[in-house]
Amino acid sequence: MGRLVVVSNRVPSSSDRQQPAGGLAVALQDALSHGEALWFGWSGQQIAQAEASNRKPSEETVDNVTYATIDLTHAEFDGFYQKYSNGILWPLCHYRAGLMDYSRKDREVYLTVNHLFAQQLRPLLRPDDIIWVHDYHLFPLGQALRDVGITNPIGFFLHIPFPPWSLMKALPGAERLMHSLESYDVIGLQTEDDARNMNDGLEQCGVQTRGQVFPIGIDPASFAAQAKACEDDFDVQRLQQSLRGRPLVIGVDRLDYSKGIPERFHGYEAFLKRFPEHKGKVMYLQIAPVSRGTVEEYRRLKQDLDETAGRINGMYGDFDWTPIRYITHPVPRHLLAGFYRLADVALVTPLRDGMNLVAKEYVAAQDEEDPGVLILSHFAGAAPEMEDALLVNPHDADEIADALHKALTMTQSERQERWERLKPDVWRVTAGSWARDFIEQLVRVERG
Ligand code: ADP
Ligand code: F6P
Secondary structure (H helix, E strand, C coil), X not given: CCCEEEEEEECCCCCCCCCCCCHHHHHHHHHCCCCCEEEEEEEEEEECHHHCCCCCCEEEEEXXXXXXXXXXXXXXXXXXXXXXXXXXXXXHHCCCHHHCCCCHHHHHHHHHHHHHHHHHHHHHCCCCCEEEEEXXXXXXXXXXXXXXXXXXXXXXXXXXXXXXXXXXXXXXXXXXXXXXXXXXXXXXXXXXHHHHHHHHHHHHCCCCCCEEECCCCCCHHHHHHHHHHHHHCHHHHHHHHHHCCCCEEEEECCECHHHCHHHHHHHHHHHHHHCHHHCCCCEEEEECCECCCCCHHHHHHHHHHHHHHHHHHHHHXXXXXXXXXXXXXXXXXHHHHHHHHHXXXXXXXXXXXXXXXXXXXXXHXXXXXXXXXXXXXXXXXXXXXXXXXXXXXXXXXXXXXXXXXXXXXXXXXXXXXHHHHHHHHHHHCCHHHHHHHHHHHHHHHHHC
């Protein structure tokens, strides 16, 4: 097999590589650890229009991976990333068409940036490379690469959900988008539902290509080892001491409306109201690093969460107890693993999520003698693989409250039984197996 070329909007900077927040970066870290590879994408930097004319990718090689990145102009960043990708495609793919703020101008910028990616990537490619494009920012990149003469095998993986065609076609130009997918040799989606939705759309548009399911996972063995090794870490100990024997409920998410954090806060509030015996006797830590903070809807969400956490803490807290500890900065991965292991309950309650790696990380981090309980939304892509979690409807605050009470009063033997049944799938479908399965398909195209 030739070199693996990964293309995604975001390429982690050297500091992000230490603590990536976001499923894509975390999953690809493992995939890129074997063989020579090139990772191409946006640098995360913006430049003035005047500097754009002789743009070239800047390259940095670390071990076996070369990171090649290009800057975007302010207008490209706005139209391509903020508006079209995250103000139109993201809400639509998460079944929130009402939040979609469509403009034809942004679509033009989106297409232009996809063509820019193709032009800038072309000189870096070798004839035997296999190319793997990631996520909704780059739906039309396969087509753009074919347009500049690239004949290498090209695969596409969508990390987020794909909605039913009846919803997707609310996107002006949706048919053209479906036709552009024909340029890919392999298309991967997270779940059966997503593949069914996409394939129905492709069929309705008369496109022959079909998507297949490649559920994404984590690297469970190393995550579990990290969690165990972290038990004595200074900061993990600090957290443990601050609990003063109280059970810990944890939530870990990018600050995104798809994650259902306000609904979760309401669920926790209903829990405190309906089960007052837990008041003062439980600690809920929500870690939610700010994400896409320049997009209006995300700013509104942060404001809403700040207010809701403040209101709940004011109403239910006491001079020696804060119901919700809420932080909006990322936490280093090794610490996160230690925090998960310490937590008696994890609340993973997205309104809609491609997969949700946090659910898998929580299971991997547990102490098998005394595992915690996972409360998981039916609408996480991980739910079909994790039916032994306490599955909830995140829109129903009372259901979250009941699940919290059940989790916090569950016997050790039931916790162990549930965890034993959750573990095999987390260990079977990993970041490594996901990448291997996908790449194998692409290589078959290369040979075929
Ligand atoms: P998404 O891709 O939408 O962000 P996932 O749950 O699939 O959602 O992946 C999130 C990844 O980012 C996980 O690996 C998780 O550990 C990491 N992450 C999420 N929140 C934080 C945080 N506060 N600090 C550090 N890493 C985080
Ligand atoms: O997994 C979904 C995803 O959009 C990734 O493509 C992305 O890297 C991550 O979430 C974080 O989002 P952003 O790159 O917009 O900060």
